[in-house]
Amino acid sequence: MSVKIKVENLNAWYGRNQVLKDINLEIEANKVTAIIGPSGCGKSTFIRCLNRLHEVVPGARVRGHVWVDGQDLYAPGVDPTEVRHRIGMVFQKPNPFPTMSIFENVAVGVRIHGLKPGVKLEEIVERSLRMAALWEEVSDRLYTSGVSLSGGQQQRLCIARALAVEPEVLLLDEPCASLDPISTLKIEDLLVELKKNYTIVIVTHNMQQAARVSDYTAFLLDGELVEYGPTPEIFTRPRDKRTEDYITGRFG
C-alpha cells in the first residue's frame, strides 16, 4: 500500500462559480479509483485538477494542493506541461487527431518530449498499441487515418496515445460514455490489466462499471466529497445516507 496522490483542501472555480469545495483524499498507487456522482457534481473538474488541465479554461481557478509522490503540483514554479507529461488523460469523447495516421497519433507525444537514446519510435508505438489492446486490430493499417476507426477503437487509440509518453498516472473521464457494451467491456478489462503498471483514476456515470473495475470509490455531490473508501464497502455498507440513495438509484 502506498499513496500516489494526496489531494488536500482542493477548491476549484469557473469564474465566480465554485464547483469543488475542500476536497481531501488519498489515491493509492497501482489501484483503480472511481469517481462517481450525478451529472454536474464536479467529477470532470476534479480529475482535470489532477493534471492541471482545469486552468486552461478561461476564468478557471484552483486553490489547494495535489501531492504526487510528495511533490505539490500547485507549488509555485511547477511547469504544468511537465505535470501533464507525468499524468496522462483520456477524455469522454474519443478525440484522435484527424489529420494524423494511427501511428502518428500515438507517436506525437513522443515527438514532443523527444525520444530517449537507443529507443525506437516504432517500438514505443507498437508497445503502446499493445497495452491499449489495439495492436491486433490496426497493425496492418498503421498509416491510415485515426478517425477511420470505430468509436471503441478510437478510444483505445487515445489510451495508447496517452500511454506512449510513459505517464505514472492515467486519468479517464467517462471513457466509455459514448461506446457500445462490447467496447466498454474491452476497456474495462484493459484497465484491470493496466493498473499493474499505472495508478488509475476513472470518472464514471455507471455504477456497475465502478463496482466492476475499481478498488476505491469516491462519491461526489455538489462539489463536495461525500464518501470515500474501498469499493465493496461503498457499495454494500455506505455510511452516508446520500451515498446509499445514489447507488440504489434513488436520485441522479
Place this chain on the structure above:
Amino acid sequence: MNKGRDTFFLQITRLAALSIVFIIIVMAHELFRGSELAFSRFGLGFLTGSEWDPVHGKFGSWPLIYGTLVSSLVALALAVPLSLGVAIFLAELAPPWLREPLSFLVELLAAIPSVVYGLWGLFVLVPWLRDVVQPLLGKTLGFLPLFQGPPLGVGMLAAGMVLAIMILPIITAVSREVLLAVPQSQREAMLALGATRWETIRRAVLPYGRSGIIGAIILGLGRALGETMAVTMVIGNRPQVSASLFDLGQTIASVIANEFSEGFDELHLSALIASALLLFIITFSVNIIARLLVWKVSISQGVSRD
C-alpha cells in the same frame, strides 16, 4: 390574401436570384464575343507572345499574365506569414480584452479604398523602397536575379507590397474564423500529452484548420489577382517580363484600366477584352477552389465538432 402576398414575394426574390445568373451569362458572352477578333488574329500567340505594343498593333499578353501572377505571389509571400501570425495571436493567444479592438482594426484595413492604398504606396512606400530597402537588398541579396537592377521604387516589389497589405485583412479574418472553429477537445488532447501552447497550436490547431487556412490564402490570392487601382499607381505600367522584382511591370487589370480610354482601334479593344476574359477565368477558378476548401472544412467540422 396572405397566400397571395407570399407568392408575390417568392416570385420577386426568385427573379432577383435569376438575374444574377443572367448577369454572369451575359458578361461571359460579351467577353467571348469581344475577344474573338484578338484570338482569331493571334491565336495561341495571344497568350504566349511577349510583346504588348498597341502602337504597332502587337498584342501578346504573356507580360501581363506574368505581372499579374508575380505581383500576386509576392503579395502572398509577404502577407501569408503576417496574416497567420495575426490570426493565431487573435484566436489563440491574445487576452480577451485585446481581441475585439484588434480584430476591428484588421477589418478596418479592408474598408480603406484601394486608391488610398495607391496614394500611400506612391508617396510613402515607393520613396522608402527606392532610398532604403532596394539599395539594402541589392547589397545583401544582390546575387539573386530577383534583386538586381537600379532602385526605382516603383515596380513589381512595390506592387507586391501594396497588395500584401490589401489582402492581409481577408486572410487574417478567415483564418481566425477557421482557428476559432477548431474544437477545444483537440487543444486539450494535445495539452494533456504535455505539449506547450505553441506545440499545441503547431501540431493540433493548425493541422486541423489546414484546408480552411489554404482556402483563406486562396481568397486573398483571388483578391490580389484582380486588384487594379493601387497596382496601377505603383507598378510602373511597362509590359515586360523581367526576373528582377526591382523592374517595372504590368498586370492585366492595370493594363485594362490604363488603355481603355486610349485609342479605339478595334484590335486593341478586342485584345483588352480578351485579357479581361483571361483575368475572369483566372480569378473565377481561384475563387471556386477557395470556396470548395472552406466548404469542405465547415462540413467536416459540422460532424466532429465538440
